[in-house]
Amino acid sequence: MTDPPVRTGNEADRKRIAALEAQVAKLSRINAALIGRVERATDLHGTAFSLFETAIALEGRVRDRTAELEGAMDTLATTNAALAMARDEADKARRRLADAIDSIDEGFAIFDSDDRLVLANQTYVSLWPEAADIIRPGAHFSEIISTLARQRVPLAALAAPDAWVSDRLARHRIADGGQAIALSDGRWVQVNERRTSDGGIVAIYTDITDVKAAEARDRARVLAERAAVLQATLDAMPHGVALFDAGKKLTAWNGPLLTMLKLADRGPTAADRVASHSAFTAWSRLVLPGVADVGALDWLAPGSAESVHVAALADGRSLEVHRQPMPGGGMVMRLDDVTQARAAAAAIAQRKSDLEALVAERTAALEQARNQAITANSSKTRFLAAASHDLLQPLNAARLFVSALAGRRMADGNRLLVSQASSALDSIESLLEALLEISRLDAGAIQPEIRPVALAGLFNALTGEFALAAQRKGLTLHVTPTDAWTATDPRLLRRILQNFLSNAVRYTRAGSVTMTARHVADGVEIAVTDTGPGIAHADQALIFEEFRRLTTRSEAEEKGIERGMGLGLAIVQRAARMLDLKVDLTSAPDAGATFAVTVPATIPQAREPDTDNMRGSAGVGRATVLVIDNEPAILAGMSAMLAGWGCHVLTAPDGAAALAAARRRPIDLLLADYHLADGVTGDAVVERVRDACARRIPAAIITADRTPELKDSLTAEGLAILTKPVKPAQLRALMGRLLA
Structure with a gap:
């Protein structure tokens, strides 16, 4: 281990000792000056008494100064003793630090703010035997790594030592993390560097060769497992697969490929015959004549598009070859015997052709039937128009005659007959109108015209239409005002609501009929509620059928209600279906009924004058x-x-x-x-x-x-x-x- 420079105590102790030494020197000079003065001094009058007095005074002052000097010397001695103890403790601490650093398994080094080595342990030196001569306090970091680069110690320095030095210096200056360095002798060293508070760098060097070896073994095991899975996957494929690397060497293949190449029975070294792309192509010319000759096995350069080629073999089989370049170079090739598939495709094509002919024949028949249906429907529409005219003409004449009679003065008996005739005409007129309307709806003669409709105007018109009928029966007609708008056919919607109100007024003996409109999730729900006899749940689906009436004539007379023709709700159902509207019924016996239709909501439009009213x-x-x-x-x-x-x-x-x-x-x-x-x-x-x-x-x-x-x-x-x-x-x- 290298020793750091020795320092004598801390700065405060040094300053204090220096001050005491200066004070002692000053007192010594004063004492010498006083003694000299005494020796040279003379009494102005030459008397011995003056000299004595002066000597006495000087002695006292010297004694005082001497006492101060002795105190200063004692203090200096104490300080020197403390300084010596501090130096001993510092030496002990330094030795303990050095022992601790030397005991660390990792290499340890400290560089000062000038990037010069301050301290390093023996492990650090042993990591770099090639630079052991220069690793001493004061050595610059760049000098150490340049020596390592020249000696080709790092693996990366074998090819570009200058580049490695530049990169290592850059990472060293950052000093904020770890770096793994691969050495040319196979070792790996992990370097972790951090900045100190005074701008220096502390570095720890760890030999991670064993860790890297374990990682390499793990990677090898994973690669082996993946290779096994890949091989198992390739073997499970029904078609032959060959994988070539960038050097055009065969690196992976499967059993079906060897079978296609007639190598399956030639032992474990059979693939050696096709170990390269050129050998593969040459062998294929022998066992698969016709494939290689048309270029289906040619090499694909990187970046080429995937190639699919179908080749006809000499024995009548068809072989489909897929080639695709690999991202890192190389090529994967797939060979598939598509003889049966092509035969099946041909059969399917023939079947498709037969079916297309059959479909064309059936389509022609359907087209003919459609044209006949259109012709029949057109004929039906013309018949309905003619029937409407022919049926309504005499009815119209009868209505006119009855109206003319009603305006004349006549006996009460005759007026009753005219009234009954008018009522009978009303019934016939309603029946004919309902029948003709159902016929037009079924024939498609009525086509909806969707446009914005203000429900307020429609409600006002229906109020005027049914107010008198409700009043005559003693019923209260409530129509709740609304500002809602809908997008629908106003004629068909009015017809639906007319039938709701007509049934409600007809079958309600006492109470009220209420029509409301409210916004719901699907649009606007328009409901007509009555206080009539109600409808049993089992009968609620039946009342929408033609001519379905739940009360007999005698029951209607007994209950005091009118008996309808059973066509109104059939018209409602057809009109709602044409407009794609939902009709709901809520009712129970003796609990009244609520018929509702939900129409799509729309934003209000500019109102136009209602010329119809x-x-x-x-x-x-x-x-x-x-x-x-x-x-x-x-x-x-x-x-x-x-x-x-x-x-x-x-x-x-x-x-x-x-x-x-x-x-x-x-x-x-x-x-x-x-x-x-x-x-x-x-x-x-x-x-x-x-x-x-x-x-x-x-x-x-x-x-x-x-x-x-x-x-x-x-x-x-x-x-x-x-x-x-x-x-x-x-x-x-x-x-x-x-x-x-």
Whole structure:
């Protein structure tokens, strides 16, 4: 072990001893000066007494100074003794420190702020026998590692000693962690360096050769295990696999590969025949003729794309070769006998072709059936339109005649008969409308038109429609105001709610009917609740079927409720299905019922005037009305009803008669049937009359055709529309609006 420089006590002791020595020297000089003065002094008067007195005084002062000097000397002696003890303790501590450092198994070294060696133990020196001559106090760190680099002690210094010195100096200056250094003789040294408070560096050097050897053994074991797993995986693969390293040497293979290469029965050294890529290719030419000749086994350079090649062998087999370059160089090759797979693929392709032909044949048949269905559906739609017209024409005429009779004075008995006839017509009209509506829904003749709808306007219209019916039965109709908006078809939604309210009013004997709207997670739930007899759970699914009525005629009369036709909820179900809406029913016997439909919510839109609810009757009783219809009964009925309202009525069965009537008298209003004779339409006749009169006469088209396309077409022409059978109140309101 090298010894550090010896230091004499601490700084305070040295300063104190120096002060005492200076004071003793000063007192000695004063004493010498006083004695000399006594010896030289003379009495001014030459008397011996003066000299005696002076000697006495000087003696006292010398004695005092001598006492002070003796005290200072005692203090100095004490201090010197303490200093000697401190020096002894320091020596002992230094020896103990040196012994402790020497007893450490790791190498230990301290460098000062100038990077010069202050202290190092023997273990540190033994780690670097090549630099033992220069490892002494005062040696610079760079000098030590430069010597090690020149001696090629570190493994990294064998190739680039200067680079290793530069890197080691950089890490040494940082001195904030550990570094493992591999030595050229196979040893490993772990270096841990830390800065001291005065800017120096403390370093501990540990020989970790055994640890590294253990790690190497562990890595070798892991690699061996991985190699075993890899080999087991390769052997489990059904296809042959060959792995070549960057030097084109065969490093891994499996049993199926040896079988394909006909080497499986040639012993453990069979793979030596294909130990390199060139040998592999040469042997494959012998046992797999045709594969190597087409380049399927060629070497792939790093960065090349994966290659897949199918080669036909001379014996009729097909061999698929996959080649893929390895990231670090080398190549992996996979050989797969795809003879059966290709045969199966060919069979599948043939089967696919057969199926495609069959599908094409079936598709053609289905297309033909579809076209027939479309034709049938179109025919059904045309039939429905014709049936609607033919069925509603006589009904419309009967309605007009009954309305005309109701406006005349007659005996009470006759008025009762007219009322009963009107009620019977109402029932027939409701039944026909329901049947036709179901038919149109089933035939797809009604297509929804989704648009924003304000529920407030719809609720107001339904309130006006059912308030009188509820009042007549003594029921209270509650319609909760709402500002909710939905996105749906307003006609179909209104039809759903009309059926809810109609059933609620019909089957409720006493109490109330309530309609509400509230926001829920799925949108807006519109509910109609009544205090009627309720519906048993077992019957709740049945009431949505056509013509399903839960009460007999006698039960209805006994309970004092009306008996419906059993079509309203069937219409509700079809309309809701068309709009993709959810309909719910909550009910129990004697507990009333709640029918609800949930519609999608949307943001409020700018409101438009509700022209459908604008009503007026100004000028109806003074108007000249030209009625155009090819049915004499309709003309007679309209004439009777309009004349009862005070109108001057002109009638025409076709366009020519309409033009002739318009020339005889100025016309205030045109009412034309849409379907006239010989394919002529009412809107065309209205246009001819307007042209002949050279003015735009107010006009309305009366039709049994309720298709959206016709409505849009007539609306675009600026014509009002009224559907058959005509309700007198609706006709009078429409005439009032047109004549206003």
